[in-house]
Amino acid sequence: MGFSSRFPALSVDELRLYYLWMAHDHHDHDDDHPDNELDPMTARVRALETILVGKGLVDPAAIDAIVETYETKIGPRNGAHVVAKAWTDPGFAAWLKTDATAAIASLGYTGRQGEHMRAVFNTESVHNLVVCTLCSCYPWSVLGLPPVWYKSPPYRSRAVIDPRSVLAEFGLGLPADTSIRVWDSTAELRYLVIPRRPVGTDDLDAAALAALVTRDSMIGTGLARSAGKP
Amino acid sequence: MNGPQDLGGQMGFGLVAPEIDEPVFHVAWERRALGLTLCAGALGKWTIDESRHARESLHPVDYYASSYYEIWIKALEALLLRHGVITAADLAAQRAADPAPGSMRVLTGDNVAATLARGGPCDRPMAALPLFAAGDRVRTRRTNPTGHTRLPRYARDCVGMIEAVHGGFVFPDTNAHGAGEAQEYVYTVAFTGEELWGETANSGLTVSIDAWESYLVPA
Numbered sequence: 001m002g003f004s005s006r007f008p009a010l011s012v013d014e015l016r017l018y019y020l021w022m023a024h025d026h027h028d029h030d031d032d033h034p035d036n037e038l039d040p041m042t043a044r045v046r047a048l049e050t051i052l053v054g055k056g057l058v059d060p061a062a063i064d065a066i067v068e069t070y071e072t073k074i075g076p077r078n079g080a081h082v083v084a085k086a087w088t089d090p091g092f093a094a095w096l097k098t099d100a101t102a103a104i105a106s107l108g109y110t111g112r113q114g115e116h117m118r119a120v121f122n123t124e125s126v127h128n129l130v131v132c133t134l135c136s137c138y139p140w141s142v143l144g145l146p147p148v149w150y151k152s153p154p155y156r157s158r159a160v161i162d163p164r165s166v167l168a169e170f171g172l173g174l175p176a177d178t179s180i181r182v183w184d185s186t187a188e189l190r191y192l193v194i195p196r197r198p199v200g201t202d203d204l205d206a207a208a209l210a211a212l213v214t215r216d217s218m219i220g221t222g223l224a225r226s227a228g229k230p
Numbered sequence: 231m232n233g234p235q236d237l238g239g240q241m242g243f244g245l246v247a248p249e250i251d252e253p254v255f256h257v258a259w260e261r262r263a264l265g266l267t268l269c270a271g272a273l274g275k276w277t278i279d280e281s282r283h284a285r286e287s288l289h290p291v292d293y294y295a296s297s298y299y300e301i302w303i304k305a306l307e308a309l310l311l312r313h314g315v316i317t318a319a320d321l322a323a324q325r326a327a328d329p330a331p332g333s334m335r336v337l338t339g340d341n342v343a344a345t346l347a348r349g350g351p352c353d354r355p356m357a358a359l360p361l362f363a364a365g366d367r368v369r370t371r372r373t374n375p376t377g378h379t380r381l382p383r384y385a386r387d388c389v390g391m392i393e394a395v396h397g398g399f400v401f402p403d404t405n406a407h408g409a410g411e412a413q414e415y416v417y418t419v420a421f422t423g424e425e426l427w428g429e430t431a432n433s434g435l436t437v438s439i440d441a442w443e444s445y446l447v448p449a
Contacts, residue, residue, distance in 0.1 A: 041257075041299075044303060045266065048266060050326070051324070052310075052326075054326030055326045057270075057334060061338070062337045065339045066264060066268050066269070066342055066346070067261040069346060075254075111346050111347040111348060133237050134237075134238075135235055135286070147248070148249065148252065148298070149248050153237055153294065157239065160384065161238070161426075162432060163432060166246055170248060178434065180434055180435050181436050181438075182437040184238065184437060186380045187442070189396065189416070
């Protein structure tokens with residue numbers, strides 16, 4: 001979203017307050033007002049839906065099903081499953097390196113914005129970071145819908161020119177001798193970062209490992225959690 | 231086009247503002263905006279390339295002042311009008327004032343799961359062999375097309391190395407304008423930070439783009 005571009009002087013805390021206002025005050029009253037009191041975007045989207053449903057071109061049940069899919073079924077847990085399997089199954093990791101689309105499909109994750117996948121592996125010396133400077137390309141099939149910051153001008157503009165500062169804003173300070181490899185998703189390939197397996201996790205099974213894999217670690221703006229830390 | 235979407239290397243937008251425990255949607259209308267955009271796309275009247283071009287064709291002032299779903303909805307209205315699916319009279323009335331223009335395939339609720347799982351692959355068979363191989367040095371073209379392109383400004387007229395050859399893909403620069411899929415090979419091209427940004431680049435930085443073959447010449 002363009003919040004931070006609209007209000008570049010706002011601090012992160014102020015932005016959070018704005019989000020809260022959007023999420024609560026705004027949203028909760030959406031359905032209580034007659035149409036002429038709706039906020040402009042609610043009214044605009046509702047009008048468009050009314051028009052298209054009225055013409056028989058959109059099935060409201062299809063919208064419901066799409067929303068339910070991305071709110072409850074397709075999200076970063078899919079990607080965490082892929083990563084944990086790569087950590088525990090060297091054959092799968094090798095398959096991910098050579099044909100990520102097929103390897104990921106073998107776990108049941110296919111389809112929209114995941115048709116052409118590539119997995120990139122962090123190493124001791126190379127940290128990977130994914131961005132789409134031109135729009136908001138993101139591997140939906142394994143990570144779900146992208147977060148607002150991923151789609152917003154600050155991240156899209158700076159991830160390619162000053163990734164070290166961007167990572168620092170996520171609390172991730174990389175050693176100066178760690179190389180940074182940025183993948184700008186300018187075509188239809190979608191990138192999944194495979195973070196490094198945390199130390200001290202030899203006795204964890206794949207399910208416990210998956211719980212350590214954050215969404216940000218699969219974009220490259222974070223690392224996998226250490227075992228025993230929330 | 232050198233539009234507002236081409237953000238790589240731009241300055242002045244401030245800090246990244248990651249949100250703790252961010253919800254999938256922030257306001258109720260965003261749910262409907264996502265669903266409407268996907269359902270309208272399923273009508274088959276335009277391609278994903280044309281929809282991207284509609285978004286980046288918003289006036290820069292509008293683009294930067296809009297949230298991402300606002301951009302989607304504004305572009306969706308433009309696409310629906312352009313293809314005659316809706317009319318200005320419909321929008322003015324805020325209901326279907328005019329009938330639908332002929333029959334179109336409609337995505338029904340019971341088909342959503344299968345449709346999303348199928349996706350829209352855009353790889354295509356190629357008759358010719360690729361011009362470049364992994365390890366080749368290439369230069370991106372110095373070009374300023376007025377239509378849709380996926381070659382970002384920051385990576386034009388720069389020397390990089392072919393890192394991977396990906397096979398044929400629909401060419402957005404033609405497909406966005408209804409001028410055919412015109413598939414070309416796509417390559418991952420890696421550039422050093424110094425090549426893209428000069429001496430003050432971050433240390434140890436490599437940036438890659440995925441480039442269609444006609445974006446590249448031998449270096």
